[in-house]
Structures are given as structure tokens and as C-alpha cells.
Amino acid sequence: MSPTASRTAAPAPVSVSPRAGTQIRLTGVTKDYGLAVPAVDNVSLTIEPGEFMTLLGPSGSGKTTTLNLIAGFETLTAGTIAFNGSDVSALPPHKRNLGMLFQNYALFPHMTVAQNVAYPLRERRLPRAEIARKVADVLELVQLTGRDDNYPAQLSGGQQQRVALARAIVFDPNALLLDEPLGALDRNLRGLLQQEIHRIHSEVGSTFVFVTHDQEEAMSLSDRIALFNNGRIEQVGTPEALYREPETLFTARFLGDSNVFEATHTAEGKVSWEDRVWAVDPATVSARVSAGERAALMVRPEDVRIAGSADAVPPGANAVTATVVDLEYLGAYRTAALALGPRGLAGRARLDAAETDLHPGQAAVAWWRVDRQRLVAA
Ligand code: ADP
Ligand code: MG
Numbered sequence: 001m002s003p004t005a006s007r008t009a010a011p012a013p014v015s016v017s018p019r020a021g022t023q024i025r026l027t028g029v030t031k032d033y034g035l036a037v038p039a040v041d042n043v044s045l046t047i048e049p050g051e052f053m054t055l056l057g058p059s060g061s062g063k064t065t066t067l068n069l070i071a072g073f074e075t076l077t078a079g080t081i082a083f084n085g086s087d088v089s090a091l092p093p094h095k096r097n098l099g100m101l102f103q104n105y106a107l108f109p110h111m112t113v114a115q116n117v118a119y120p121l122r123e124r125r126l127p128r129a130e131i132a133r134k135v136a137d138v139l140e141l142v143q144l145t146g147r148d149d150n151y152p153a154q155l156s157g158g159q160q161q162r163v164a165l166a167r168a169i170v171f172d173p174n175a176l177l178l179d180e181p182l183g184a185l186d187r188n189l190r191g192l193l194q195q196e197i198h199r200i201h202s203e204v205g206s207t208f209v210f211v212t213h214d215q216e217e218a219m220s221l222s223d224r225i226a227l228f229n230n231g232r233i234e235q236v237g238t239p240e241a242l243y244r245e246p247e248t249l250f251t252a253r254f255l256g257d258s259n260v261f262e263a264t265h266t267a268e269g270k271v272s273w274e275d276r277v278w279a280v281d282p283a284t285v286s287a288r289v290s291a292g293e294r295a296a297l298m299v300r301p302e303d304v305r306i307a308g309s310a311d312a313v314p315p316g317a318n319a320v321t322a323t324v325v326d327l328e329y330l331g332a333y334r335t336a337a338l339a340l341g342p343r344g345l346a347g348r349a350r351l352d353a354a355e356t357d358l359h360p361g362q363a364a365v366a367w368w369r370v371d372r373q374r375l376v377a378a
Pocket of ligand 1: 065
């Protein structure tokens, strides 16, 4: 049984009470520092109560600025921010009642673990006994029971980050804002802390807004992802929707590998690329693509199959000539680097168990099912 399930079965031992969480609505949010483009450019986004929303995007795309606007550390150039329908745009940070977690743990070095975690409760002048109870409960939640009297310097990086997390949620904030909180940790520890954050989110039920540039981290943690590009939101959706149904080439490329054919969506509802004309399933065409326009046909490597010759391609599939350039073992599976079409466009296929006899230099045919391709705005 998962920790979450066992906790639901027993009377809740944690006083960080499960609750609906706060809705955060951004409307036309803009921050202009007077640079060539605004850091955040007319962003509208509704984060639902209790949702785990990730702001994902490359460095400099406006994620931290957006988080700082929600927190009130920066002032809006334009737009509004509302919590549960009330406008907080003019409220200073301490009146927004938000928990914050950053990459550098920012613990008070001269205070013990318990004193660090108690700090926001003392600021709020809670009675001593209630502070002690809440601190004990939240330390149990982050699995640091018994470390109350340690100083930060006596803890590992992962443990310090758990203390910072405990301090950020102990006062029942309206939402928890996390800015690349795992960025300083090594890969294994990052994976562990990701699971912890996921578990804690489901236990406390509050709204989490999580910033990262790491697509795998975003995919594994989020209810929904808002993908940022140059201060704007490129696309919002569940991890699966962004991966399977990207609207643009930027989204397709940011979330995982793909084979990309820069093509034209013909007026006849087909797609043409170099000497090929391929069938299109209308359900796989992004609404941002118009007939007669340039677009990009993308196919994920796991959807590409390799056949020895055109005769072996199933009827109705789309296909292109392919030369096997290289084979790569990645532990759990193998991939083939391919040169596609007459001009040798670089592509990739993830091989299945049957595709064992390929060798570099081999001439073959790459094919995919029409419903596994997607036509996106280029
Ligand atoms: P991200 O968190 O996605 O890496 P940021 O929100 O930090 O991006 O930055 C977005 C853009 O705004 C960048 O071009 C950055 O240089 C600029 N920027 C951020 N903060 C400031 C500031 N205080 N003054 C001027 N420009 C800033
Ligand atoms: Mg940032």
C-alpha cells in the first residue's frame, strides 16, 4: 500500500489539513523590464484549487518572473492576479500567505530544525503548544522525526531541503511556490525528493506551482504543465497531452525526441515533404495549422518501425526510405539513428524486440501509422 493510501485509511495524523486549496488566476499578466521583449508577456492561466501546476521552459523564458509576480516579489506592468476570485495584485508578499521553496534551502544556520520549522508559526503568534504539535506533525510528514535538535550544517542537502519544505507548508499557506527546488541535488536524490514532493502534495491537498526547466521532472510530477517560450505560454495541458498532442514544433521538441519533417499541409488535406505525399488523419492536425501552409509533421521515435523493403510496410501506413546510420544501446531498449528520404534527414527509431538484425549502412524503409503522426505549427 502506498503511504498516501495508508494515511487515508487511518485517522489523519497530520495537522497540515487536507483541504481544497486555492485557485490562482492570472489574467493578461505582463512584466516589462524595458528589455527588447517583456520578461512575461500577456500570460493568462488558471491554476485550479489543489492542482500541481508546473511552469516549464528554457532558461530565460519567464518562469521565475511569473512565480515572483504570484508571490508579490515583483510588481505587475499589466494584468491581474486573483486568489479564489479576489484580486491580490496590490497585496504585499506577507499578506498573500504563500509558502516558498527555492534551490538554495535558505535555512537559518543558527537555528535548529525545529526552530527553523517553527519560525513562520512564531511570526504568526500561534500558541506554544500548537506550534509544538504542528512542528512535530510536519516533521513526520517530511520524514525528519527525531532530527528536531540538529542544526542545518549537520544535515545532508536532501535533508536540508526537506526542512525547508516543512517550513514552507507548516502554516497552511494558500499555495506552495517552488522554484527549481531540486536543481542543486544529484540525480538519485532528485528522484527521491520528487517522489516526496509528489506524496506531500497529495497528502496536504494544497495548490502547488512548481518551476523547472527539466521536462522529465515536469512530466513525472504535474497535473498540468504550462510550457513557457519567450515570456509567453506556448501550450498548457496534462503531461500526456503535451507529449501526444503538441500544437507547435516548440512543444514537440521540448518534450521528448521526435522525427520532424518540415512539410506543407496541402489543400487536399495531405502533407507533402520532399518527394513524398502522405495521408493525414484530421484528428492529428493541430488547430494552429491551416491548409496550404507550412507545418511540421512529427513522429515520436517509439512510433517509427523499420522494414527491410517497401513490400513489408503495412497498407495505409506512411513510409519513407531510411538508411541505418548507427545503433545505440540504452539499457532497457535500443534506438537506430536514421538518414531519412533522398537528402538524409536525421531521424530516430526506438527498436522493438523483433528488429534485431539491423546493421549500420543498411538501406531500409521507416514507417508509422497515420494516427501516430501529428501535424503541428512550425
Ligand atoms: P526563467 O526563470 O524562465 O529562467 P526569468 O523569469 O528569470 O526566466 O527571466 C525572464 C527574462 O527576464 C530574462 O530575459 C531575464 O534576463 C529577465 N529578467 C529577469 N529578472 C530581471 C530583472 N530584475 N531585471 C531585468 N531583467 C530581468
Ligand atoms: Mg528561473
